[in-house]
Amino acid sequence: MKRKNSPLPEDLENEMEESGSSQDEGEEEVEKDRETEEENGKKRKRSKKTVTPVDSEDGVLRPIKLTRGELYRPPTVEELNQLKEAESLFHCSLLKMQMEELLKEVALSERRKKLVDSFVLQITDVLHSVPHSPVVELTDLSWLTDVQVPFLLVPKAVKGKFHMEPPASVTLVGSYPLGTCIKPRVTVDLAVTIPSAILHPMDAINQRYPRKRALYLAGLAQHLLSSPAVGTLRFSCLHGNRLRPLLLVTPPGKDSSSVTLRIHAIPPPDFLKPSRFHPQKNNIRKEWFTGMEEPEKETSETPTPHYNSTVLGDHLPQAHLQFLSAVRDQCPAFKDGVALLKVWLRQRELDQGTGCFSGFLASMLLAYLLSTHRVGKSMNAYQLLRNALHFLASTDLTENGITLAKDPDSKAPSVAEFQAAFQVVFVDPSGHLNMCADMTACTYKQIQHEASLSLQFWDDPTLNGFQALLMTPKPLIRTYDNIFQLSGLVNLQASCKKLKLLGELMDHSGNYVVTVLPFLLSLLQRGLGERICLLTHSLPPDPEWPVDSEPPKHKDQAPLSFGLLLTPEHAHSVLERGPPADSPQAAEFRQLWGSRSELRRFQDGAITEAVLWSGVTACQRRLVPLQIITHLLQLHADIPESCVRFIGGEVDDVIRVGREAPSTGEEESLKVVQCYDDLSRKLWQLEDLPLSVTAVQGAHPALRYTQVFPPVPLKLDYSFFGREKTSRALVPQQGKPCPVYITPIKVICHVEGSGKWPHDKQAIRHIKAAFHIRLAELLSSQHKYTCKASPTHLDVWKDGVAFRIQVAYHREPQVLRESVTAEGMLIHRDNPEARALELETQHRTHLTSTLHGLQQQYPCFGAVCRLAKRWLAAQLFSADIGQDAADILVASLFLQPAPYTPPSSPQVGLLRFLFLLSSFDWKNNPLVVNLGNKLTAADYTEIKNNFAASRDSLPIMFIATPNDSKVSMWTREAPSVQMLQRIVMVAAESLRVLEAQLMDPSQTQDVRVAFRPPLDMYDVLIHLNSKQVPLIGKAVDRPRATFYQGIKEGTVASSGGALPVIDYDPVKQYLTELRDAFGELALFFYDPYGGSVIAVLWKPKAFEPKPFKTSLINARSVKVTDAEVSTVPNIEAILEDFCIIGEGLVKKVEPRTEKWVV
Amino acid sequence: MAASKEKHAKQSCVIPGGFTVLCLKFKSDSPTHHQLIVKEHRVRAEKSTQRPLNRTLFVLNIPPYCSQNVLKELFSRFGPVQSVELCEKPGASESTEPKLSKYFTPAEKEGFKVGYVVFKNASSVTAAASHPHDEPLIVCTEERPVRTGVQKWIHQYTHSFIPPDQLQEAVDSFMNDYDKRKEEEEERQKREAEEQAEDEEGWIKVTKGAKGAKARPHSEAANQRTLQKESKKKRRKELLNFYSWQHKNTQKQHIAELRKKFEEDKQKIALLRAQRKFRPY
Structure with a gap:
C-alpha cells in the first residue's frame, strides 16, 4: 500500500524540524531588503558558527559545554564590566540581549534608508515644479480635473480665494529625521509649506485655512499624478482628523511597500499668532456652521478648542522636530528608548487612529522625562522604557496635566485652562498646544492600566517578561472580557441631537462619531460602575482613499468596538442597588436609569431605589452588562438595540445543557458537588467498618466544575430497560436505542493504614474488594442507596447521579513497586501499574481539590475549562490532551495571565487557550503552572535546568506543577510530536476563524465553524449509527431528530430504586476494541461528546512489507516471493473487521481510497 | 512433510518455515478472510504438561472475535480437541502465581491472539496442517452464532454483575489460602532460625540456605542511606x-x-x- 499524495503524518516530524528554516527562506524572499544590512548579516553568521553550530540546525537547546580553559581563563576588565552590568542592570544578560535583538529587528536597514532618501529627493524636486494657476473662488473646484478635494465640504459655502503656487519650502519632519522611525509601516513625513500669498490672515476662521490646505494638497496630488517617480497616490488624514488631510505617496514598482511618504501641507511658521488659538476662543461661527441667522445674537460664541489645536498643530512640526533633535543629541539611548516604547504601544493597538498615543507623543514623553530629570541622560533604552511606563502608570494626565513649556509667554493658556477644555493634557514646548487634544480619558486610562500591568510582570522572575512585554500582541478581542460594537454609526447623529451637542459638533467640524464618543463613554462608565474595572474603545482607524474619489463619510467607518474588563465579583449581579429613596442622590439615580429604577424594600429594612435585571442561571447573568448597555444607550442616546452587537456569549452555545433555562453547566456542577459533599459526609460517618475511613476525595472533573457536560439528576423509565436476574438492576435492551449515558463520578475513599493490611499486591486487591462489599452493605442498609459492588469499585446511585467509590490504601503503590532480586535485595522499581494507581488515587484527587479551589477564586474557570475541552474533543484531540492536562493548561491562563489579566468570561478564556496552544514554544520551554502558588523563583530555575538537561527524554508537551516538576505526568503518554504539531496548527486556524467571526459584524454568526474538525486528512471514516451513540444530543451540530433514551420527567428520588445502566457507552467499548486490535497499524480519533464519525489514520510505517515473524503477524497476510516470506496488513479483512467488531453500531465504513492504494 | 502435502488433491498453502496458511472467514458470505497460520508446536526446552508435544497445534493471527470456545469448535473438525489456550504473545505459559478466581483475573486485551490447540489425537495436528487453503473455516454460522458489537457489549454489561455473596466467598477463600501460605512461610523461617541458633556446645550450623530466605531482606534504600551518611560526614x-x-x-x-x-x-x-x-x- 502506498500513499498517493504526500500525506501529513509521515512528514510531520520532518516538517516540524524544518519548519523553522523553510519558513525563513520564504520570508527572506519576500522581505529581501530587511536582511541586506551586510554588516549585520556577517555578524550573525559569525556568531552562529562560534557559539553553537548544532542547535540552530535542529532548533533544540542543548546543555552547553565549555572547556576548562574557556571557563577559567583570567578575565579582562572589559569582560568583567560587561558581565557585571548584565547581572545588575537587567535580570540577566538574556533580557538585555533580547532587547538588543528586538531593536535590530525593527531598525531600518541602510539600504532602506538610502531608498527613502533618494525617493524624498525625487518627490521634493517634483513638488517644487508645481505650476502657478489663476486665482479662483474658494468654492470653485473646476480647476481640479483628476482629483477630488480630500475634505468633507460641509457646510459648502465659504468665502475666500485660492490659487496654486510652488511651495515655499519642502522639509522632512517627524520620526524619520529624528531617527526614531521603525519597521513595519515605514512612514516618512514631508512638510510642504504653503506660500504666504495663498493665505489670508483671517483664514483661521470658519475652516477657511483647513480648506485651503486641502485644496493645496489636491493641487499637489494633481501635479504628482503625472510624475513617473510616483507609484500610488492616496489621501488619508492625520490621526483620523478630517481637517488635516495627508497625501500618501509610495515609490513605483517593487519598492512600493518599503516606504510611504506622508505629505503634510503646513502654513508659514509665523502665519498666525498662537494666542488666537487659546482653548477658550471661538474660531467657528455658529451662524456659518448651521447656516441659520439667529434672531438674537448671543453675546459669546462657544469656544472651539479642538478646532483651535488642529490649526495650531499645523504650525509647529518644525519647531517640535528641532526640540526633539536637541533632546536626542543629549541622550544617546533616546532613539532606542522611543523605538521600544513604540513597539510596546503598537502591540497594544494604541499607536494609530483618532486619539492615539502616537510615536510622536512617545518621543515627547521621553523628552519630558529627560527635561524633568526623571530619567538620566546616560540611561540605556531598557531603563528609559521602564521609567516611561512607571511614569505613565503613576501619573494621571486626566487630572494633572503636564507641560513641556519652560517659560511660556504671557499669552499662553495655563494648564488649568487646558484641563477645562480637554480630557487629557500634555502641553508642547511652545506652551500653546495640547498634544493629547483628541485623546479620550478612557484611552488614557487604558494606557495607564497597560503600563501598570506591564510593570507588574516585568520583574517577575518566574515568567518571560520580554515575551509578555514586547512580543505578545494584545488585540481587543483577546484582551477584554466582553466586547460590544456599535454599528450603524449614522444613528450617532441622532444621539448628538439628543445630548444637545451642537457646540461640540461644531468644534469637531461635524465629525459626530468623535463628538459623541466621550459622552457615551462617561454614560457607560456611570452605568456599569463597579461592575467593570476598565472601559476602553477601539480607536477609529485612519481612513485612506484614492485621490480620484470622494473622501469617505463619517458613517462609513468601521463599527466602534468597546472593551470591558469585568470585576468578577460584581459584574454579573442582577441587582443595582441605589441610594435611599429620600436622599438627594435618588433623583440622579432615577435620571440615569429612567423607568427601570423602582423603589424596593430590602431584607435589612432599607427602602432604596434599585434596578433589577433578569437572569437566573450564570449563563444568563453574563448578559447583564448587555442589558445595561442597551438600556442606557437607548434611553440617553437614542441608539436602537439593533445597533448594539454584544460579543460575549456566542460560544457558550456549544456547552449548553439544561432543559428549561439555558445554562452552561455552572448550576449543574454545583448540584453535583453538593451531592458529593453529602455522600462524603455519610461515608465518614459509617460505623461498623473494620478500618476507619481517613479521607474521601473526588477524582473526577465534575467535582471541580470542569466536566464538559456535568451529570444531571435523572429519573428513569423502567419499562425502557431489561432487568438483571438476581439484583434486578436495569440493563440495556437489544433492539432499542442506546440508553442515556450515566457518568460514574469517581470518588476515592482512603482507608486507614494498619498492620492488618497484608504486604502483597493480590491480597490487597482482595481486601479492597471485601471493603467494597462491606461499604455497599452499609450504604444500602443505613441510607437505602442502591449499590453495586465489584472487585475494583463500588457504584452508588444517589439523587439521580452515579458515584463510583474506590477504596485506596496509601501504601499500595509502594507494594506494587517492591520486588526482591535474586540476591535477596529488596528493590523499588517504578512500573506502569504503580504509576497508574498513584495517578488515580493521589495525584488526580489532589489536582481535583486544587482546581476546585481555583474555581472559588475565579468564577469562570470552570466554564473556560469546559469550552476548551469541548474544542479539543470536537477537533478529535481529546485522546491526546486528556481532561487533566487540559484543565491544567486552562489553570495556567488564570495563574499566569501576563500580558493579560485573568479572564472573566468564558469566551475570552477560550481564545487565550487557543492562543496559548498555538503560540507557546513547546519544544524549548516547559510550561510551569504554579498551582496553589507553591513554587518559588528558584524552583522555576531548577525546573528549567532539569528540562534543558534532559529534553530528549521528556514528553514534547511538558507541563510542570508543584507536585510534578520532573516528569509531566499528565502528558507523559500523549500527545506525540506529530499530534502536537497538528494541534498547534488547528488551534491557530481555529483562533483566526473564531476571532474573525466574532469581530466582523457583516458575517453571519456561526462560531461552530471552529468546532467542526477538518476530516479530509483521515484515511478511513467509520460512520456510526446515531441511535447507538448515547451522547448524540450533545454533538456540536445537534441532530434535529432525537430518540427516546429512557428518561422521565419529574422529581428525582434521593435514594432507592433500581440500579440504572452506568457507564455503558457502546462507542467507548468499540474504540477500546479497535485500539486493542489495530493500535499498531492505525490511530483512531473520535469526539466523545456525541460524535457520529470515527476517523482512522493509518500509521505511515505500518504498510511496509515486513519479514515473516511470529511476533509480527497480527492482522497481516503472508506473501511468498522466492524463498522470502514477507507480510503486509490484510487491509480488506481489517476493513471488514471494523464492521464485525462494531456490529449494530457501525453504519458505514468509508475508505478514502483517493488518498491511498493497496 | 511439505512434500507429502504437495500430492494432496486440494492444495494446502505451506510457506517456508513449515507454517501452513489456513483461511478464516467470519461468515460464509464474507467477502474477505483472515489468514490463520498454524504449525505443529515443537519447542525443545518446554516441559509443560499443558502443551504436550506432537498433539499441540500452534496457531497465529487469531482475530479478536474468536474466543476459546469458538476456536475449539473450529478445530474440532480435525479431530476431538482437548483444550485451547489463548495468549497475546507466543511463549511459555506463565502461571506461577496462585490461581485467582474469575472475578480477580485481570481483563485481557481484545486484540489478535496466539493460540495453542491441544488435540486428543496426534493425527489431528497433521490433518489441520494439511488443510487446503481454499476451504475456509467459518467463525459464525447459523447453529453457532458469535456475538459481536452491540449484542456482545449488552451481554458483557449484563454479566458484569457479581452477586456479593459469591464475591465475598472468593475473597474469603483467597485470604484463607494467603494466610495459610503466610503461616507456612513463617514456620519455615522459624525453623531456619532455630537451625542457625547455637546448640548446647556453642556451635552454629552454617548452611547455604535458599535464595531470599533471610528473615529481612536488606533493601536498596537502606544501602543508599548509609552511603549518604558517610559522604556527609566527609x-x-x-x-x-x-x-x-x-x-x-x-x-x-x-x-x-x-x-x-x-x-x-x-x-x-x-x-x-x-x-x-x-x-x-
Missing part, C-alpha cells in the same frame, strides 16, 4: 575558604558561572534568532 570535616587558594578558587568559580550563563544566554538568543522569534509583529 564533607563536614572539610575546611572552606581557609587557605588563600580556596578563596581564589571561589572567585574563579563565580566568574566561570557568570561566563557560563552568558554563553547559555547567547546560545538561546542565537537559537531564537534563527527561528525569527524577535519580530514583534
Whole structure:
C-alpha cells in the first residue's frame, strides 16, 4: 500500500524540524531588503558558527559545554564590566540581549534608508515644479480635473480665494529625521509649506485655512499624478482628523511597500499668532456652521478648542522636530528608548487612529522625562522604557496635566485652562498646544492600566517578561472580557441631537462619531460602575482613499468596538442597588436609569431605589452588562438595540445543557458537588467498618466544575430497560436505542493504614474488594442507596447521579513497586501499574481539590475549562490532551495571565487557550503552572535546568506543577510530536476563524465553524449509527431528530430504586476494541461528546512489507516471493473487521481510497 | 512433510518455515478472510504438561472475535480437541502465581491472539496442517452464532454483575489460602532460625540456605542511606575558604558561572534568532 499524495503524518516530524528554516527562506524572499544590512548579516553568521553550530540546525537547546580553559581563563576588565552590568542592570544578560535583538529587528536597514532618501529627493524636486494657476473662488473646484478635494465640504459655502503656487519650502519632519522611525509601516513625513500669498490672515476662521490646505494638497496630488517617480497616490488624514488631510505617496514598482511618504501641507511658521488659538476662543461661527441667522445674537460664541489645536498643530512640526533633535543629541539611548516604547504601544493597538498615543507623543514623553530629570541622560533604552511606563502608570494626565513649556509667554493658556477644555493634557514646548487634544480619558486610562500591568510582570522572575512585554500582541478581542460594537454609526447623529451637542459638533467640524464618543463613554462608565474595572474603545482607524474619489463619510467607518474588563465579583449581579429613596442622590439615580429604577424594600429594612435585571442561571447573568448597555444607550442616546452587537456569549452555545433555562453547566456542577459533599459526609460517618475511613476525595472533573457536560439528576423509565436476574438492576435492551449515558463520578475513599493490611499486591486487591462489599452493605442498609459492588469499585446511585467509590490504601503503590532480586535485595522499581494507581488515587484527587479551589477564586474557570475541552474533543484531540492536562493548561491562563489579566468570561478564556496552544514554544520551554502558588523563583530555575538537561527524554508537551516538576505526568503518554504539531496548527486556524467571526459584524454568526474538525486528512471514516451513540444530543451540530433514551420527567428520588445502566457507552467499548486490535497499524480519533464519525489514520510505517515473524503477524497476510516470506496488513479483512467488531453500531465504513492504494 | 502435502488433491498453502496458511472467514458470505497460520508446536526446552508435544497445534493471527470456545469448535473438525489456550504473545505459559478466581483475573486485551490447540489425537495436528487453503473455516454460522458489537457489549454489561455473596466467598477463600501460605512461610523461617541458633556446645550450623530466605531482606534504600551518611560526614570535616587558594578558587568559580550563563544566554538568543522569534509583529 502506498500513499498517493504526500500525506501529513509521515512528514510531520520532518516538517516540524524544518519548519523553522523553510519558513525563513520564504520570508527572506519576500522581505529581501530587511536582511541586506551586510554588516549585520556577517555578524550573525559569525556568531552562529562560534557559539553553537548544532542547535540552530535542529532548533533544540542543548546543555552547553565549555572547556576548562574557556571557563577559567583570567578575565579582562572589559569582560568583567560587561558581565557585571548584565547581572545588575537587567535580570540577566538574556533580557538585555533580547532587547538588543528586538531593536535590530525593527531598525531600518541602510539600504532602506538610502531608498527613502533618494525617493524624498525625487518627490521634493517634483513638488517644487508645481505650476502657478489663476486665482479662483474658494468654492470653485473646476480647476481640479483628476482629483477630488480630500475634505468633507460641509457646510459648502465659504468665502475666500485660492490659487496654486510652488511651495515655499519642502522639509522632512517627524520620526524619520529624528531617527526614531521603525519597521513595519515605514512612514516618512514631508512638510510642504504653503506660500504666504495663498493665505489670508483671517483664514483661521470658519475652516477657511483647513480648506485651503486641502485644496493645496489636491493641487499637489494633481501635479504628482503625472510624475513617473510616483507609484500610488492616496489621501488619508492625520490621526483620523478630517481637517488635516495627508497625501500618501509610495515609490513605483517593487519598492512600493518599503516606504510611504506622508505629505503634510503646513502654513508659514509665523502665519498666525498662537494666542488666537487659546482653548477658550471661538474660531467657528455658529451662524456659518448651521447656516441659520439667529434672531438674537448671543453675546459669546462657544469656544472651539479642538478646532483651535488642529490649526495650531499645523504650525509647529518644525519647531517640535528641532526640540526633539536637541533632546536626542543629549541622550544617546533616546532613539532606542522611543523605538521600544513604540513597539510596546503598537502591540497594544494604541499607536494609530483618532486619539492615539502616537510615536510622536512617545518621543515627547521621553523628552519630558529627560527635561524633568526623571530619567538620566546616560540611561540605556531598557531603563528609559521602564521609567516611561512607571511614569505613565503613576501619573494621571486626566487630572494633572503636564507641560513641556519652560517659560511660556504671557499669552499662553495655563494648564488649568487646558484641563477645562480637554480630557487629557500634555502641553508642547511652545506652551500653546495640547498634544493629547483628541485623546479620550478612557484611552488614557487604558494606557495607564497597560503600563501598570506591564510593570507588574516585568520583574517577575518566574515568567518571560520580554515575551509578555514586547512580543505578545494584545488585540481587543483577546484582551477584554466582553466586547460590544456599535454599528450603524449614522444613528450617532441622532444621539448628538439628543445630548444637545451642537457646540461640540461644531468644534469637531461635524465629525459626530468623535463628538459623541466621550459622552457615551462617561454614560457607560456611570452605568456599569463597579461592575467593570476598565472601559476602553477601539480607536477609529485612519481612513485612506484614492485621490480620484470622494473622501469617505463619517458613517462609513468601521463599527466602534468597546472593551470591558469585568470585576468578577460584581459584574454579573442582577441587582443595582441605589441610594435611599429620600436622599438627594435618588433623583440622579432615577435620571440615569429612567423607568427601570423602582423603589424596593430590602431584607435589612432599607427602602432604596434599585434596578433589577433578569437572569437566573450564570449563563444568563453574563448578559447583564448587555442589558445595561442597551438600556442606557437607548434611553440617553437614542441608539436602537439593533445597533448594539454584544460579543460575549456566542460560544457558550456549544456547552449548553439544561432543559428549561439555558445554562452552561455552572448550576449543574454545583448540584453535583453538593451531592458529593453529602455522600462524603455519610461515608465518614459509617460505623461498623473494620478500618476507619481517613479521607474521601473526588477524582473526577465534575467535582471541580470542569466536566464538559456535568451529570444531571435523572429519573428513569423502567419499562425502557431489561432487568438483571438476581439484583434486578436495569440493563440495556437489544433492539432499542442506546440508553442515556450515566457518568460514574469517581470518588476515592482512603482507608486507614494498619498492620492488618497484608504486604502483597493480590491480597490487597482482595481486601479492597471485601471493603467494597462491606461499604455497599452499609450504604444500602443505613441510607437505602442502591449499590453495586465489584472487585475494583463500588457504584452508588444517589439523587439521580452515579458515584463510583474506590477504596485506596496509601501504601499500595509502594507494594506494587517492591520486588526482591535474586540476591535477596529488596528493590523499588517504578512500573506502569504503580504509576497508574498513584495517578488515580493521589495525584488526580489532589489536582481535583486544587482546581476546585481555583474555581472559588475565579468564577469562570470552570466554564473556560469546559469550552476548551469541548474544542479539543470536537477537533478529535481529546485522546491526546486528556481532561487533566487540559484543565491544567486552562489553570495556567488564570495563574499566569501576563500580558493579560485573568479572564472573566468564558469566551475570552477560550481564545487565550487557543492562543496559548498555538503560540507557546513547546519544544524549548516547559510550561510551569504554579498551582496553589507553591513554587518559588528558584524552583522555576531548577525546573528549567532539569528540562534543558534532559529534553530528549521528556514528553514534547511538558507541563510542570508543584507536585510534578520532573516528569509531566499528565502528558507523559500523549500527545506525540506529530499530534502536537497538528494541534498547534488547528488551534491557530481555529483562533483566526473564531476571532474573525466574532469581530466582523457583516458575517453571519456561526462560531461552530471552529468546532467542526477538518476530516479530509483521515484515511478511513467509520460512520456510526446515531441511535447507538448515547451522547448524540450533545454533538456540536445537534441532530434535529432525537430518540427516546429512557428518561422521565419529574422529581428525582434521593435514594432507592433500581440500579440504572452506568457507564455503558457502546462507542467507548468499540474504540477500546479497535485500539486493542489495530493500535499498531492505525490511530483512531473520535469526539466523545456525541460524535457520529470515527476517523482512522493509518500509521505511515505500518504498510511496509515486513519479514515473516511470529511476533509480527497480527492482522497481516503472508506473501511468498522466492524463498522470502514477507507480510503486509490484510487491509480488506481489517476493513471488514471494523464492521464485525462494531456490529449494530457501525453504519458505514468509508475508505478514502483517493488518498491511498493497496 | 511439505512434500507429502504437495500430492494432496486440494492444495494446502505451506510457506517456508513449515507454517501452513489456513483461511478464516467470519461468515460464509464474507467477502474477505483472515489468514490463520498454524504449525505443529515443537519447542525443545518446554516441559509443560499443558502443551504436550506432537498433539499441540500452534496457531497465529487469531482475530479478536474468536474466543476459546469458538476456536475449539473450529478445530474440532480435525479431530476431538482437548483444550485451547489463548495468549497475546507466543511463549511459555506463565502461571506461577496462585490461581485467582474469575472475578480477580485481570481483563485481557481484545486484540489478535496466539493460540495453542491441544488435540486428543496426534493425527489431528497433521490433518489441520494439511488443510487446503481454499476451504475456509467459518467463525459464525447459523447453529453457532458469535456475538459481536452491540449484542456482545449488552451481554458483557449484563454479566458484569457479581452477586456479593459469591464475591465475598472468593475473597474469603483467597485470604484463607494467603494466610495459610503466610503461616507456612513463617514456620519455615522459624525453623531456619532455630537451625542457625547455637546448640548446647556453642556451635552454629552454617548452611547455604535458599535464595531470599533471610528473615529481612536488606533493601536498596537502606544501602543508599548509609552511603549518604558517610559522604556527609566527609564533607563536614572539610575546611572552606581557609587557605588563600580556596578563596581564589571561589572567585574563579563565580566568574566561570557568570561566563557560563552568558554563553547559555547567547546560545538561546542565537537559537531564537534563527527561528525569527524577535519580530514583534
